[in-house]
Amino acid sequence: MEVLVRRAHPGEAQPCGRICYEAFHKIYTDYGFPPGLLKADPVVDLFSARFSHPGFWCVVAERNGRIVGSNCLDERSPVFGVGPITVDPEVQDRGIGRWLMEAVLDRSRERKVPSVRLVLAAFHNRALALYNKLGFDTREPLSVMQGPPLRFSIDGCTVRTAALHDLEAANRVCERVHGHNRSGELSDAILEGTALVVERQGRITGYASSLGFSGHAEGESNLDLKALIAAAGSLSGPGILVPTRNSELFRWCLEKGLRVVQPMTLMTIGLYNEPAGAYLPSVLY
Numbered sequence: 001m002e003v004l005v006r007r008a009h010p011g012e013a014q015p016c017g018r019i020c021y022e023a024f025h026k027i028y029t030d031y032g033f034p035p036g037l038l039k040a041d042p043v044v045d046l047f048s049a050r051f052s053h054p055g056f057w058c059v060v061a062e063r064n065g066r067i068v069g070s071n072c073l074d075e076r077s078p079v080f081g082v083g084p085i086t087v088d089p090e091v092q093d094r095g096i097g098r099w100l101m102e103a104v105l106d107r108s109r110e111r112k113v114p115s116v117r118l119v120l121a122a123f124h125n126r127a128l129a130l131y132n133k134l135g136f137d138t139r140e141p142l143s144v145m146q147g148p149p150l151r152f153s154i155d156g157c158t159v160r161t162a163a164l165h166d167l168e169a170a171n172r173v174c175e176r177v178h179g180h181n182r183s184g185e186l187s188d189a190i191l192e193g194t195a196l197v198v199e200r201q202g203r204i205t206g207y208a209s210s211l212g213f214s215g216h217a218e219g220e221s222n223l224d225l226k227a228l229i230a231a232a233g234s235l236s237g238p239g240i241l242v243p244t245r246n247s248e249l250f251r252w253c254l255e256k257g258l259r260v261v262q263p264m265t266l267m268t269i270g271l272y273n274e275p276a277g278a279y280l281p282s283v284l285y
């Protein structure tokens with residue numbers, strides 16, 4: 001099969017968004033998940049934003065002049081994240097996903113990043129096999145959780161919208177937990193107005209780039225994450241990703257009425273430190 005993998009153009013968001021929607025719709029329906037988890041329009045908007053953002057390196061796979069898949073590499077922070085990668089359901093399982101992954105891994109090697117990460121639907125056998133063969137190690141079981149807005153505050157914790165002058169202190173929290181920061185993503189989120197910080201005794205002890213599927217959160221302790229989740233008006237997309245091994249936080253979310261939507265898995269290539277603190281990964285990592 002003649003397939004060309006090349007850089008994506010901003011004008012190609014529509015076909016890539018459609019393929020992404022259809023690929024996830026199919027996988028969710030095949031595995032018996034509610035099909036309404038993903039909406040078509042926001043997916044196209046997401047591709048428009050990524051294809052024109054200088055911090056993303058995105059590729060498409062083209063077959064006989066027709067786009068049949070795409071993949072994105074988020075290069076905004078010192079650790080790169082992959083996704084979404086999707087292949088047209090009509091031509092899946094024929095090697096196109098591997099080519100799309102190899103393209104972003106080659107790029108990551110050229111850029112000499114210490115680590116590349118992704119999150120996948122835990123039940124997707126093909127993706128799990130493919131990523132393992134490409135060198136990704138399984139790191140963390142995750143539970144996507146969703147529920148009604150909690151809207152309460154926790155004694156001793158002040159949650160407020162983040163400003164650019166909070167960036168350095170927030171980055172320090174992330175560095176303390178993971179050994180690296182996610183500064184590029186966080187500064188974008190601050191400018192978009194989705195980021196929150198939590199303060200205890202006048203000091204920033206945690207932050208969320210946003211509360212939901214595409215946002216990550218870091219905290220010195222579970223208390224900081226609880227304060228952020230409790231303050232959130234709503235959890236965007238399918239929900240927040242809670243590390244399932246963090247039993248205290250997971251149990252707290254269940255007690256507060258959040259429901260488990262689906263299992264996911266964090267995978268990494270390269271440098272990885274066991275997190276030293278509390279965190280919620282995004283769907284990227």
Ligand SMILES: CC(C)(COP(=O)(O)OP(=O)(O)OC[C@H]1O[C@@H](n2cnc3c(N)ncnc32)[C@H](O)[C@@H]1OP(=O)(O)O)[C@@H](O)C(=O)NCCC(=O)NCCS
Binds near residue numbers: 118
């Ligand atoms: C995941 C996805 C991108 C993979 O693309 P693809 O073109 O279908 O996959 P490929 O054919 O390139 O690779 C599949 C590999 O897994 C292997 N494989 C497939 N099912 C397998 C199984 N059940 N057990 C073991 N290996 C399996 C294949 O043999 C192949 O290995 P190879 O590269 O060594 O030949 C595509 O299936 C897709 O879009 N899925 C829906 C959306 C999605 O879940 N995206 C990923 C989100 S993280």
